[in-house]
Amino acid sequence: MKKKDNQNSVVAFGVHGWFHIIYMMLMFWFYVGMINDGSNNIAGKIAEHMLGSAKMAGTISTCNSIAGIIGVALFIVIGILNRRIGSRYMSGINCIIAGITYIGVLNAPNPVVYTIMMAVTCGTIMSAGYLCGGVLVANWFPKKKGIVMGYTTMGHNLATAIYVPLILFLVGRFGVTHACYPISIGCIILGIVGILFIRDTPFERGYYPDHVSKEVYDEFYDTSDGADSDKDGGWTIGKLLKCDQVWVVALVTGVFQICSVGTMSQMINRTTNGFGFSITVAASIMSACAIVGVVGSFLIGVLDQKLGTKKAMIVFGCWYACALLFNFTDTMAGFWISIVMIGIGIGGSANFTTSLPASVFGRKGFDKVNSVLFPIQGIITALTFAINGAVMNMTGGNIRYAYAIDACLALINVIVIIAFVKDHKYNADWIAEQEAKGSEEAEDFAKTI
Incomplete structure (x- = not known):
């Protein structure tokens, strides 16, 4: 396949x-293993070790x-450093830091x-994946x-499918305090690999964004700044904080993260206490659910690529709300439908945390945009643990009602997306492509910049 044809390919990335x-x-x-699914699915073991009672x-x-x-x-500090030294080194x-502090967590x-240890671990590994990784995606694959x-x-x-049973095995075999070492070593090695081999832009590897040809890049991408994708795109912190789309995008992506993280981080709890399965069976069900999710991530990615991010989010929100409500019915039929x-x-909410900001704001200045937007996302996402903790404390450990709360949040979020998200509004690459195709819509968008 020629590079020129890579515009429509979903696999040709070089x-x-x-x-x-x-x-x-x-x-x-x-990130998901250390912070979300892993830590919460062994919360009982941690509590038993630290506080004397599961x-x-x-x-x-x-x-x-x-x-x-x-x-x-x-997130704020890392966002500033990321703009100065680049996502390669910062990720x-x-x-490396997350791998070290995870030892302190357990x-x-x-x-x-x-x-304190969890805050540092969360702040660093989450920033690595979303903040630094988000900039890498925007630079390397702005239209894909x-x-x-x-x-x-x-x-x-894969974290849900592999990490959860792995950490359960490690805790059972070596105890809470020693279960962290294989995980920490792996995370540190990944950091070293990143520093040595990752590059901030595709130009540093002789590629063009989305692995297209020079001809396609020159015709359908905004080339006003040449190969330099580290400029601020005209954004300042003040302008971003006053921009309604920063807050809207952070809100809707953060709420979907609440729904997804809240569900998966307590799935074993819900499966054992709500439906009577053993921990071993519950872990197997969770792993099977995650394996289905590998295919689901691809399908949501294709949906995002074909329909556009905004429409894909609307479909996702309705789908996920229905899934949570099926689980809330407390019937076995509803349970199995919800699992599928x-x-x-599963992967939808994480997809949109980068895909929607990149779609609305585009490649140019994305590192600046993400340094402001991502911390807001993080605050909203963190509320999922507050919701779960409050529900469990009020119900004696029954997480069922948190699923109902998350379903309502998903549906409300769909309404907010329809009403307030303005896709492509500041996306210079998208506007350049539409102008090349003679789109009147692009001209209207260009006037708003």
Whole structure:
């Protein structure tokens, strides 16, 4: 296949393109495992070790929520550093730090130390995947960010399928305090690989964005700044904070993260306490759900690529709300239907955290945009643990009602997306392509910039 035909390909990204995709997939794997699914699915074990009772798992979830909010301060600092030294170095450094502090998470003697260690781990590994990785996606794959995020978010599903049973095995075999070492070493190695081999832009590897030819790039992309994709695109922090789309995009992507993270982080709890399965069977069900999700991530990526991010989010929101409501019925039929539907939709929310901002704001100045937008996303996402913790503390560990809350949030979010998201509004590459095709819509958008 010639590069010129790569405009419509969902697989032709070149060796270096695929290397970056796999790197980002692995960062997501560690993030979901260390912060979301892993930490919350062993919350009972952590509580038993630290507080003397597995029934204090709700306290651990609350600590995770507090840690997530504290981690936002790190998002801001890392966002500034990311713009100065680039995503290559910053993502690698974040992975190394996260690997080290994760040891402190599972060896914390009390909730205070646990929260501090979790905050640093959360802030660094989440920034590596979303903040640094988001900039890499916007730079390398500005028009194919939907399908690329479909691939990278397979790391979420693979974490659920592999990390959760792995950490359960490690905790059971070596205890909470020693279970962290294989994970930490792997994360540190990934960081070193990133520093050595990742590049901030495709131009550094002799590629053009989306692995298209020079001819296609010159005709259908905004080339006003040449190969320099690190400019601010005219944005300042003040302008971004006053821009309604920053807040709207952060809100709708963050709410979908609440729904997804809240579901998966407590799936074993819900499956055992709500439907009577053993922990072993529940872990197997969760893994099967995640394996279905690998295919689901690809399908959502294709949907994003073909329909556009905004329409794909509307479909996702309705789908995921239905899945959660099926689970809430507390029937076995509803449970099995929800497992399949949740599995297919797992990667959707993570896809949109980068895909929607990249779609609305485009490649130029994305590192500046993401340095402001991502911390807001992080604050909203962290609320999922507060919701889960509050529900468990009020119901004695029953997470069922959190699923109903998340379903309502998903449906409300769909309405907000329809009413307020303005796709492509600041996307210079999209406008350039539409102008090349003679689109009146692009001219209207161009006037708003």
